[in-house]
Amino acid sequence: MATRVTSFIRKYSDVLLALPAVLWLLIFFIMPLIIVAVISMMTRDVNGIAQFPLTFDNYERVFQVYDSVLIRSVRIAFVATIICLVVGYPLAFFIKTRQNAWVRNLGLFLVILPFWTNFLVRTYAWRVLLGPEGTINTFLMNTGILNQPLEILYTETGVMLGLVYGFLPFMVLPIYASVERFDFKYVEAARDLGSNDWQTFWRVVLPLTMPGVIAGCILVFIPAIGAYVTPDLLGGTRGLMIGNLIQRQYNGNTPNLPVGAALSMVMMGAVMISLLVYARFAGRTR
Template sequence: MRGERAERQPWQGLWLATPTLFWLLVFFVLPLLLVAVVSFMTRAQDAGGMLPFTLQHYERTLGIFSPILWRSLRIAALTTLLCLMMGYPLAFFISTRRSTVVRSLCLFLVILPFWTNFLIRTYAMRTLLANEGTINGILLDLGLLLQPLRLVDNQFGVLIGMVYGFLPFMVLPIYASVERFDFRYVDAAHDLGANDWRAFWRVVLPLTMPGVLAGSALVFIPSVGAYVTPVLMGGVRGLLIGNLIARQFGGSGNMPLGSAMSVVMMSVVLGIALLYWLIQRFTAIADGR
């Protein structure tokens, strides 16, 4: 297989990819370049961009708006961590079921939420968690609380919503990794004196790391630019960089500033993706692959 592939010319069969390439060129690459150019322009009366070129939007993004950027990265990192801590055990549980029927059923349940619109599900979450929502209502009625817990309209609400929304993206790649994991390595570790805990840290986790890295990337990257969840679950106190950017493209906004924010956000995500790729590459080389 590999030999056959190597003998082909690099461009042979390129036409198979042309529709997609064309689509991405027109609707992704060109707009992206436009955003990059606009980010260096001066704000016009209609919130658009005009000459001369300036760096002031980058100064503002990295200056007064940097707390929002940090908050977005922090919440994305927390979301990833929580998804990992809940998703790994779950994926481990599912992939170690002996019956294929049970495994399929569990996986089906994991992806079941995708059958409903994300917006509707987030509204439902809000209904559950709001001050006058279901959870607070029950707790107040039972007399366990004197006043409602603030579960939404803050960063906590955003975190709950994002972990809920992104958990399947963590579970599925880890599931694939653990399912491929050969449990004879655990026997070998036990045989060599490692208890369950050490066998996990020294053998199981390193060998399922590809799934952990893939899941983390799939959760972290979209979390940084999340828009819907912060709006519905975060209120004013839970605003993230994605909301700030969206606001700049409205009527009284500032498109060059929004563009600069977008470029900075994309650069950060790209930088982290690069780091991820380097880690993977490094471990692959270390494995002699």
């Protein structure tokens, strides 16, 4: 008996090792995703609860009624990702190229330092900074730069600033890892062959650090497009994003579970498209 058990374990060792992870994904990811997909095609009763029959009317409503929110969510997430890239790339390079190891470690420490504070608390701090009587407007008005406060809070600009602040480390760290693996002898070789700094960057440095750039963009864009706390606290109605819309469909005064599920599936589709783009570009850069 013991021999049979041992033989079975050896024969199917790979399957047995993968079984816990497969069961975990099946129970906590695949099955809930199927349930949400089914609910997204159901109809709504008078209490907002999902019921049969199945229909695609919810998706039609999502793209006809909430199209502006979907476009705004993609736009804000995209712009926030670009800003994080523009700020994060030179910052990662600056930290890595410091000769003193203590300075490099200090730079990385400052990048990850915000994670030591609760995200909600940090977002509330931005309300203090961006408000009409906040720190930024008070400084600008006291110095005579402005005569009236800037309208930043409860706008798309406020949401973008909050998202950039919250997700910038997710851009810096992957790029830093790529720069750390980069051999700077290629830069010397390019200069010996007559390339100027601009040509060296575009033809040598950027292509070889592109895996970190792509990974950073994905790590910023995916959570940014589904952000809930930041647009809720800093955006108000003018900065409403798909995450806030989903929350209102589930917990609002007039809940609509099927529409909320349809919005969730649409956001999941956007995330999957982002991952497919990442896989395609990551394969090219190897």
